[in-house]
Amino acid sequence: MLREITGFSNPLVKRVKALRDKKARRLEGLFLAEGLRILTEALDAGRTPQMLWFSPESAHHKLVQALIQATEAAGGEVFVTSPDILSKLSGKDNPGAVLGVYEEQWTPLDALDRSAAQIWIVAERLRDPGNLGTILRTGDAVGAGGLILIDDCTDPFSVEAVRASMGALFTQSISKASWPDFLTWLRQGPGQLVGTSLNTEHDYQAPRYTPPVFLLVGNESQGLPESYERDCDLLVKMPMMGKADSLNAAVATSVMAYEVLNQLRAR
């Protein structure tokens, strides 16, 4: 069913716009994704929005048509609206052609099949949504199974994280757990827990990684708590040739993940 929305004061406009705030997302269990590329990635991953918004200018684009059809077929609602209202919804002056409202999907740890992938990424108190989204994007690229969020991480369903993930939010599973719960689950099966840390001299290229490898990255400014580091099977560090002692968290995770992937594909 296609509806036209013309008024800024329409309650639906307010409701969708509110999803830019975490409180509203948690309350509704819904989040926003923007742009043809990301929504098409979602569709390729079998995910359709509950609501699809687009402006008349983009209605005839083939990919928009595909999104409209898939959304309607899945029982979602389709709204055509003005570029101005799309801007208001997305908070951007220059919004993408489309905007989708999706159900948040959290995968409980017990539902994760650790044998489904050789690499898993675990992030602890990650604060920056751009870093979180970028890590999801790298996770997709290295064939990781998913991202497990430990303690109080930034929301993976924020607009910034979704944007930085470039659609990987729809292909990577997302779980959250306390550290003890994660550790209990991890130790019930195979899994090498590898932390990146400044508190080691162990070069990240020295070990032979054994899948499934769980790559653990800590908070951007504080790194991992010492007690979490002690729980790791391995602590490794990247060589640092300059003045700085650390890399950006998403970069460190990605350099590590490619090292593991390179080892695995060389075997």
Place this chain on the structure above:
Amino acid sequence: MLREITGFSNPLVKRVKALRDKKARRLEGLFLAEGLRILTEALDAGRTPQMLWFSPESAHHKLVQALIQATEAAGGEVFVTSPDILSKLSGKDNPGAVLGVYEEQWTPLDALDRSAAQIWIVAERLRDPGNLGTILRTGDAVGAGGLILIDDCTDPFSVEAVRASMGALFTQSISKASWPDFLTWLRQGPGQLVGTSLNTEHDYQAPRYTPPVFLLVGNESQGLPESYERDCDLLVKMPMMGKADSLNAAVATSVMAYEVLNQLRAR
């Protein structure tokens, strides 16, 4: 000379705050850096601010004292002010303890000593200041000589880029050039120009890189222009195991840079 600034309407407050905009930076040749960590990195690299701002709360911190002394010794001005005014200057609710106003330093291509480092990073039409700063940070980490900006890149001296660089802005040289000028300069001496691209099947681990290696990264959404790719000595790509076809630009640059570093340190 220490001065106390108490009024929001003080012309100096307005002048410093204006440096958050590119126009004012270009006009003055000055930029803002915030936070004790970054300013201390700058000092370690031999750079003192023209103006140092701090709040009374942080005046007795040892590192702030060191910054005050070095700034005064170098003829800079030191201002003590309220946390509210610091917030206004930095645009953050919770500003760092200190804020410095530094001279922009651009290194002309002809002044670059390419033999001083084995890795150089070249970025083309990079749009995201966070990516640019993160690339500088990785450049420092891999021992790169500097960053060369091609065509219309985001400003390396923006508050966001400076913050993401975590001080690497002060240790990496920064140059800018048009593509023809860069290429002319490059071909006057040794240098392997390596582009990351989706338009190749050449795995990034296959080549033996020959320093000095110039790693070329393109625009976030469009990649490199085809004609620039043809000018490269090598085009390579990272394996992509998932649905997405590309990595974040700073991640791709960092994964490449660590591959080159790993090859060089294994020799």
